Amino acid sequence: MTERLHDLHSDRADRADEVLAGGRGTVIVSSMASDSHTWNLVYLELLVGELGFDVVNLGACAPDELLEYECLSRRPVMLVLSSVNGHGYQDGLRVIQRLRGCRPLRRMPVVLGGKLGTGGALTQEQTGQLLLAGFDAVFDDQQGSGSFRRFAAALPSPAGVLPMPAEGAGA
Amino acid sequence: MSFEEFVARSHAAGALVVQPRMGFGDPTAMRAGLAATRSARAVTVGTLTLDSYTRVRDTASAEHALRNGLPLNGYPIVNHPPEVTRGMLAGLMDADFPVQVRHGSARPADIFRAMIAAGLHATEGGPVSYCLPYSRTPLDEAVRNWAFCTDLLLAAEPEGGRPHVETFGGCMMGQLCPPSELVALSVLEALFFYRRGLRSISVSYAQQTNMEQDQEAVSALRGLCAELLPEATWHVVIYAYMGLFPRTEVGALSLLAGAAELAVTTGSERLIVKTTAEAHRIPTVAENVAALEHAHLAARATIHRATVAADNQVYREAAALVDAVLNCHEDLGRALVIAFKRGLLDVPFCLHPDNAGQARSFLDAEGRLGWSELGSLPLRGVVEQRRQAALTSSTLMSALSHVQSTHDALAFGDHETVAIGGQA
Ligand code: B12
Numbered sequence: 001m002t003e004r005l006h007d008l009h010s011d012r013a014d015r016a017d018e019v020l021a022g023g024r025g026t027v028i029v030s031s032m033a034s035d036s037h038t039w040n041l042v043y044l045e046l047l048v049g050e051l052g053f054d055v056v057n058l059g060a061c062a063p064d065e066l067l068e069y070e071c072l073s074r075r076p077v078m079l080v081l082s083s084v085n086g087h088g089y090q091d092g093l094r095v096i097q098r099l100r101g102c103r104p105l106r107r108m109p110v111v112l113g114g115k116l117g118t119g120g121a122l123t124q125e126q127t128g129q130l131l132l133a134g135f136d137a138v139f140d141d142q143q144g145s146g147s148f149r150r151f152a153a154a155l156p157s158p159a160g161v162l163p164m165p166a167e168g169a170g171a
Numbered sequence: 172m173s174f175e176e177f178v179a180r181s182h183a184a185g186a187l188v189v190q191p192r193m194g195f196g197d198p199t200a201m202r203a204g205l206a207a208t209r210s211a212r213a214v215t216v217g218t219l220t221l222d223s224y225t226r227v228r229d230t231a232s233a234e235h236a237l238r239n240g241l242p243l244n245g246y247p248i249v250n251h252p253p254e255v256t257r258g259m260l261a262g263l264m265d266a267d268f269p270v271q272v273r274h275g276s277a278r279p280a281d282i283f284r285a286m287i288a289a290g291l292h293a294t295e296g297g298p299v300s301y302c303l304p305y306s307r308t309p310l311d312e313a314v315r316n317w318a319f320c321t322d323l324l325l326a327a328e329p330e331g332g333r334p335h336v337e338t339f340g341g342c343m344m345g346q347l348c349p350p351s352e353l354v355a356l357s358v359l360e361a362l363f364f365y366r367r368g369l370r371s372i373s374v375s376y377a378q379q380t381n382m383e384q385d386q387e388a389v390s391a392l393r394g395l396c397a398e399l400l401p402e403a404t405w406h407v408v409i410y411a412y413m414g415l416f417p418r419t420e421v422g423a424l425s426l427l428a429g430a431a432e433l434a435v436t437t438g439s440e441r442l443i444v445k446t447t448a449e450a451h452r453i454p455t456v457a458e459n460v461a462a463l464e465h466a467h468l469a470a471r472a473t474i475h476r477a478t479v480a481a482d483n484q485v486y487r488e489a490a491a492l493v494d495a496v497l498n499c500h501e502d503l504g505r506a507l508v509i510a511f512k513r514g515l516l517d518v519p520f521c522l523h524p525d526n527a528g529q530a531r532s533f534l535d536a537e538g539r540l541g542w543s544e545l546g547s548l549p550l551r552g553v554v555e556q557r558r559q560a561a562l563t564s565s566t567l568m569s570a571l572s573h574v575q576s577t578h579d580a581l582a583f584g585d586h587e588t589v590a591i592g593g594q595a
Pocket of ligand 1: 034035036039081082083086114117118144148220227244245304343346415451
């Protein structure tokens with residue numbers, strides 16, 4: 001819905017336009033490879049948009065490569081991953097290891113939420129493993145949107161992340 | 172006796188066939204689930220629901236889960252060798268207990284091969300309904316895959332009777348799609364199978380938001396199938412609500428009973444149930460059995476039949492959609508692809524890249540689904556478009572949770588309550 005016209009990899013002038021346009025920067029909302037549910041994504045796209053961000057919604061069954069590519073080329077201020085099919089724990093671990101293994105994405109805020117296990121909420125240990133593997137926050141289905149809103153509100157403004165060398169090694 | 176014969180015989184005897192959506196990664200658990208389905212106090216058929224990795228052809232991740240004891244959301248039929256699946260079914264699947272494979276794959280060739288190798292010949296799907304809600308696979312590729320797999324199944328020539336396929340077109344995204352488009356898609360997918368030579372078909376319709384509108388929809392579905400599938404044996408399968416489910420036990424059971432009532436009042440032959448765990452997590456075997464038995468009792472308690480006009484509003488819209496698609500191309504597979512490209516078919520809220528995304532739906536005061544934006548749907552003059560205020564996260568949530576809250580209210584009264592089941 002709010003797909004950017006030009007990508008954030010372009011020069012500083014473009015980025016300045018972006019800030020002047022009043023946006024809080026781009027957030028990518030996405031599924032992971034095994035999950036085809038999209039009502040969660042439609043909802044999150046609207047919610048994140050209402051918080052003042054530009055949203056790029058990658059849709060169902062996003063392959064790991066696509067996630068990495070989109071994050072590298074758009075440099076979002078946050079990646080919001082959603083999983084409700086019960087494979088969120090396994091898929092989340094795989095994806096975050098890959099993204100954190102990619103140097104320029106090491107400090108990109110990445111959160112995961114939804115119905116993450118097949119047996120209801122994850123155990124504390126499982127949530128801990130996801131955080132340890134590199135997620136900045138994990139939101140359980142029962143939690144409601146309050147804690148996520150607070151997390152998003154605390155993100156540095158896009159101006160704060162502007163001085164990034166073109167090749168992105170500064171992250 | 173085959174799937175179709177079992178359903179026909181049960182219907183003739185006055186019983187609604189009930190069926191779970193059930194799948195576990197481990198063959199022993201899967202077998203226990205089928206055994207419990209078979210011995211439930213209801214007229215049942217069994218289900219093998221496949222896991223999400225298998226659906227997207229990621230056998231490596233399914234393997235990883237099996238090896239590390241991570242739970243899967245279904246049975247990985249491609250990973251388990253055919254002997255294992257045959258052994259899992261041995262002594263359970265027979266003339267009195269047919270088993271159907273339900274998957275949700277736009278690239279199902281390996282699934283079909285594994286299924287056939289294990290002696291299974293009843294399944295579910297469709298070129299559109301197993302693509303748009305289940306993948307980012309291009310629609311024209313899904314159409315080719317489904318044509319190929321239909322041929323595979325027909326070539327298998329099973330001993331126990333003709334192969335059977337059920338359309339998933341009557342469900343699509345599960346919620347907020349006006350019934351006429353669900354009916355049209357279910358009929359078009361049935362016709363797709365029919366034209367490739369399949370003669371044993373079931374057409375689905377998922378319970379939506381208003382009983383009368385749903386009854387009109389099933390009547391429309393029957394009318395169109397009678398016109399378009401003259402030489403097939405077909406029956407109607409109702410799905411208990413496929414959207415956001417009530418969170419309370421009382422609410423979930425009330426909604427399920429409504430689905431059974433819809434099935435019986437419309438003369439439908441089969442019902443796929445949902446459980447009290449639906450809103451929370453994958454249901455246990457016991458929860459599935461309880462749902463089957465509850466639906467059976469609710470069906471038996473329903474004696475009246477619906478009276479709806481054959482030429483009702485849902486029928487008129489569905490017929491216009493079907494006609495427009497058939498006029499796109501003589502090859503129905505091509506026609507479906509062209510129709511989506513032109514927006515003649517356009518599923519509200521579907522993010523798939525091949526869906527136009529111009530059409531929008533809304534819920535009216537009686538809980539009927541209507542069109543707020545027609546986009547390029549060929550329905551001008553057939554139905555009025557009633558524009559709504561711009562969508563926000565909270566208006567979306569309230570449309571999505573209309574059914575949930577209506578039924579949960581039965582449990583809540585006026586009190587603040589705690590959801591059950593989520594903390595299991
Ligand atoms: C609609 C639906 C479908 C549709 C989806 C169509 C589509 N493309 O979107 C269809 C019918 C196709 C479908 C298919 C399947 N489904 Co389904 N589906 C549902 C259903 C009924 C409603 C989902 C919904 O509409 N949600 C609306 C959105 C807005 O809410 P939400 O997804 O619950 O997300 C909320 C929170 O979790 C949170 N949230 C989500 N993500 C994030 C991320 C962040 C960062 C934050 C902060 C919050 C957050 O925000 C949302 C609003 O509160 C649910 C059960 C239910 N809830 O009633 C099952 C359900 C999600 N499905 C399930 C499953 C397993 C499947 C299948 C794998 C089939 C199967 N084995 O049963 C396939 C999916 C195939 C695949 N490759 O993944 C399970 C998941 C079980 C689990 N997690 O343990 C559920 C719970 C049903 C069940 N009890 O078995 N499904």
